[in-house]
Amino acid sequence: MLTNHQKLANLSYFCEINIDETMTISSKQEILKDFFHAAFSVDNVVFGFDEGDLKVLLIYRGAEPFKGMWALPGDLVYLDEDLDVAAQRVLQDLTGLKNIFMEQIHSFGKVDRHPFGRVITVAYYALIKTQDYNINASSWAEEAKWFSIKELPTLPFDHLEILVYAIKSFKEKARRQPIGFELLPKNFTLTQIQHLFEAILDAKFDTRNFRKKLLSMDLLVDTKKLEKGKAHRPAALYKFDQRKFQKFQKSGFSFDL
Amino acid sequence: MLTNHQKLANLSYFCEINIDETMTISSKQEILKDFFHAAFSVDNVVFGFDEGDLKVLLIYRGAEPFKGMWALPGDLVYLDEDLDVAAQRVLQDLTGLKNIFMEQIHSFGKVDRHPFGRVITVAYYALIKTQDYNINASSWAEEAKWFSIKELPTLPFDHLEILVYAIKSFKEKARRQPIGFELLPKNFTLTQIQHLFEAILDAKFDTRNFRKKLLSMDLLVDTKKLEKGKAHRPAALYKFDQRKFQKFQKSGFSFDL
DNA sequence: TCAAAAGTGTTCTTATTACACCCATGG
DNA sequence: CCATGGGTGTAATAAGAACACTTTTGA
DSSP: OOOHHHHHHTOOTTTOOOOSTTSOHHHHHHHHHHHSOBEEEEEEEEEEEETTEEEEEEEEEOSSSSTTSEEOSEEEOOTTSOHHHHHHHHHHHHHOOOSOOOEEEEEEOOTTSOTTSOEEEEEEEEEOOGGGOOOOOOTTEEEEEEEETTSOOOOSTTHHHHHHHHHHHHHHHHHHSOOSGGGSOSSBOHHHHHHHHHHHHTOOOOHHHHHHHHHHTTOEEEEEEEOOSOSSOOOEEEEEOHHHHHHHHHHOOOOOO | OOOHHHHHTTOOTTTOOOOSTTSOHHHHHHHHHHHSOBEEEEEEEEEEEETTEEEEEEEEEOSSSSTTSEEOSEEEOOTTSOHHHHHHHHHHHHHOOOSOOOEEEEEEOOTTSOTTSOEEEEEEEEEOOGGGOOOOOOTTEEEEEEEETTSOOOOSTTHHHHHHHHHHHHHHHHHHSOOSGGGSOSSBOHHHHHHHHHHHHTOOOOHHHHHHHHHHTTOEEEEEEEOOSOSSOOOEEEEEOHHHHHHHHHHOOOOOO
16 A cells, blocks of 8 residues: 555656556646645855954845845755755855855755745855955845844844854864865964954964964965054964865864864 | 846745736746745665674665665655654655654755756765664565665665765764764674774774773773673673763764874 | 053973783684 | 684873963054
């Protein structure tokens, strides 16, 4: 005795293979239709770092549902579009950010998460240097803005859950890999990078130990330039050595100071 | 100028909110339908450990598509079913494994990955003690069997990609958390656990250092029992201390011997 | 000359590595 | 009595933690 669901598996929508002889093709298609009435979306968590605070990029929704709320930039995926491509396309549509490499985090699929019907969403995240990009809200996003993760507005759908998950995985990742450098400007001071890691990991490090460890990793290059215009001793500016970083990725590291 | 896609966002399938005055409700629903013709599935990677080898549970497909191939136990998700629930339900339907806690790994969404139409799949994984469960293929699974990850049959869909991804994340996870104990019988020897980690991490450890580190974690309890019937010195049997494990989870650990 | 942040070294403690022989059992 | 895998300790090295004062600049 097969359930409808099991019968479905005997059926190819496109090939119309007739396996269960007692069913007509049209009745099989009826069963299949019960499943093929879902949609999926991508939701992007874009992290930035500014003023010593970890930030996330949100858009102001100019469309239903949840029109007039700040939300993660996300939208439905076309049926003929790969997920990873969709994540990039949606981000560009809504915020103008082009060619941002996005990495998948997790999928969220509660039955009632979307008022349109059954929509599961695949969450992606990216890290960008806020200084290097202009944010231009477009499409149905009326505005796009950085929010400190400490001062978030009320978010629609399950976006808060997604964001909390994203922050948690970013934190875990940052502890194991020299990730996060992507958030800093091209040239940066050691103090900046310490504050960055303190913000990400929500911890406080000893300056001497932090510098010792960081420099011993041999990932940074002294640019021989100095910070200017600060009412205190100027800090040395470093840059990130991409080549050395590649090697490092494999061996792994740990930021358990 | 809005694209159809953008218009869609102005539309609630259920609420029928009429935002764009120039469109009739029925034409909006037409647009919406373009998106709501997808389905999603779950695919489960169930790991076991036996005879010194890491194993994965596969089913023999008795249904199209790919009838007659060994595949990951997976199936379409009902429209009114949460993802996590679906993963457990599908596993039980196909293999008889009840109440197995499954954790989400990743979603796979290439456009052509399923011959029925657009189906994205959410991969889950679980670790089980092979000795404690009976595998009973049912529904459209004609058979269910453990395969060593070193001797896999050809897999349908993108199941190989999913499996490779699952093994990789399991490996990374095992290095950071005392995971994998779930794969051993209730009472186990230190040699067994060493072999397990060697299989997972594909590495060779020094017996003395491995034991020292493992015992210093204070996760194991000596049962004071001994292995029997082996033609050599009997090994002490240990069990896993769930309580101490809980604490440990937070502090984290590393298996970089 | 003061405020503000940058920069720097040493000691102590803890974890990791490398390494070789005796022990208990079944056949 | 022998083959087989179980079981053990120590020394050397490397990594992490704790800790306080001097330096350079702009205002």
